[in-house]
Amino acid sequence: MKNLDALIIFARVAEMKSFTQAAESLGIQKGRASVVVRELEQEVGATLLHRTTRTVQLTEDGRTFYSRARDLLSEAEELKSMFSLEGTSLRGRIRVDMPTVLTQSVVIPALPQLMEAHPDLEIELSSTDRRVDPVQEGFDCVVRLGPVVDETLIARPLGHLRMINAASPRYLERFGVPQSLDDLLKQQHRMVHYVRNLGSKPDGWSYPTSAGYKSLILPGAVKVNSVPDYHEAGLAGLGLIQGGYSSLLPHIKRGALVEVLPDLRPEPLAAFFVVAHRRNLSQRVRAFMHWTEDILKPYFDSPQASSSV
Numbered sequence: 001m002k003n004l005d006a007l008i009i010f011a012r013v014a015e016m017k018s019f020t021q022a023a024e025s026l027g028i029q030k031g032r033a034s035v036v037v038r039e040l041e042q043e044v045g046a047t048l049l050h051r052t053t054r055t056v057q058l059t060e061d062g063r064t065f066y067s068r069a070r071d072l073l074s075e076a077e078e079l080k081s082m083f084s085l086e087g088t089s090l091r092g093r094i095r096v097d098m099p100t101v102l103t104q105s106v107v108i109p110a111l112p113q114l115m116e117a118h119p120d121l122e123i124e125l126s127s128t129d130r131r132v133d134p135v136q137e138g139f140d141c142v143v144r145l146g147p148v149v150d151e152t153l154i155a156r157p158l159g160h161l162r163m164i165n166a167a168s169p170r171y172l173e174r175f176g177v178p179q180s181l182d183d184l185l186k187q188q189h190r191m192v193h194y195v196r197n198l199g200s201k202p203d204g205w206s207y208p209t210s211a212g213y214k215s216l217i218l219p220g221a222v223k224v225n226s227v228p229d230y231h232e233a234g235l236a237g238l239g240l241i242q243g244g245y246s247s248l249l250p251h252i253k254r255g256a257l258v259e260v261l262p263d264l265r266p267e268p269l270a271a272f273f274v275v276a277h278r279r280n281l282s283q284r285v286r287a288f289m290h291w292t293e294d295i296l297k298p299y300f301d302s303p304q305a306s307s308s309v
Contacts, residue, residue, distance in 0.1 A: 004076055006040045007069045009033050010048065014066050015095070015138030017056045058136070067135055067276065090284040091120035097134075098143035101227050101247035102296070103127035110295045121284065129227050134276045140285045142274040143292065154275050158293060159300030160268035162245040163206075166257040171237040178260055181207060184218060184240075191218040192239040194230045198223060206242060206266035213267040242266045246299035268301060 012022040013033060023033040041048050048062035058066055098107065103125065115121065126132070126139070134142050134153065148155040176187045183189070184205065193202035202223065204215035222238050224230050231248065234241035235256055241248075251257040273289055 004073065006036050006043075007073055009036045010040055011066060011069055011073060011138070013037060013049065013056060014058050014062065019056065063136070070276070089120055090118040090287055092282070092284050093122040093124065094141075094284055094288050095124040095126070095139045096141050096143070096288065097126040097128060097132045097137075097139050098292075099145055099227065100127040100129055101231070101244055102143060104228070105247040105250060106295055106299065107292065114291055123288075134274060140275070140282075141289055144272050144274050145269045147270065148272050148274055155272040156275075156289075158271040158273055158296065161271050161300055162268055163242055163266040164245050164248060164259050165240060165242050165261045165265065166234060166248050166252065166259050167240045168235055168237040168257055169255065171234075171239065172258060172260070174237075177258075180261075181216065181264065184216065189218060190239040191220045192230055192233040192241050193220045193223040194227070195223055195225055198225050205240070207261075207264045208267070244269070244299070246296070249299075271296075271300060 009022065009026065009028070009032075012026055013019055016022045016025065019033050019037075020030050023030040026033070037049065044065065046061040046065070047059050048065055050057045050059055104127070107125070111123070115123075131144065132139060132142060134140075143158070144155075145161060175189050176183070178184050178187060178189060191205055195202050202217075202220075204217040206213055206215055218240070220239050222233050224233060227243075227247075230241060231243060231251070233239065234243070235251060240260070248257055248259075252259060273293075275285075
């Protein structure tokens with residue numbers, strides 16, 4: 001290939017699933033993007049994209065080609081900056097996904113400082129509660145809570161997110177402040193139930209024992225499948241909740257929630273940085289990962305394993 005422009009245009013179209021949006025983000029005409037990708041397909045001898053009137057999707061060959069193209073573009077970015085002095089301002093685009101509660105409570109409040117230090121850095125921040133596909137959806141890195149079961153992905157341990165028990169003052173006035181597991185039953189406490197899919201069985205109230213963590217089923221009339229809604233239900237006094245320390249701490253500081261049963265906190269959630277490939281991470285992606293790790297440290301226990309990602 002004569003240059004990397006074709007790869008850049010192809011990768012952006014694949015990530016945004018749209019020639020129009022990709023062209024606008026790159027500051028070029030839609031017609032040019034279409035022509036460049038068509039010429040690229042002729043050059044490599046394969047159809048890389050399925051085109052319809054509504055969307056653009058990678059073909060099987062396109063997914064393989066996209067993965068290798070991302071590697072090549074990352075390596076090219078690394079080559080351009082390999083002789084840069086340390087402390088040079090980062091530039092370019094980063095696409096990252098992380099849980100909504102971490103984004104809202106920790107990452108976004110800290111972003112102004114990062115953007116001030118690196119004004120040429122562009123961040124596309126997705127915050128979801130589902131498990132995204134870093135390759136298929138074009139993310140440079142993903143913060144994931146819970147186990148990583150896809151062996152094709154590289155997971156770097158961040159640590160374990162501390163979890164706490166909490167309730168609103170209005171709820172505690174009505175049911176009392178529990179001092180033990182027995183109180184949860186004697187005082188007829190209720191909990192808000194979080195489920196990934198409505199209709200599935202809730203996990204119950206998690207608590208530690210000498211034999212590991214166990215679960216106590218408490219009654220509750222409200223089920224939600226969104227973490228922010230789960231927290232809002234707790235704030236509204238609908239029941240006890242168990243959530244991440246980082247996301248509930250602001251509510252506790254302003255008195256909207258109260259921590260209960262601090263000696264019986266639920267099991268911490270393992271957290272990971274997930275990337276599609278260990279090799280060829282650009283300088284800006286590595287820098288963003290280290291920055292994110294630093295701002296999350298106050299809310300995480302140390303990782304049990306190390307990685308070279």
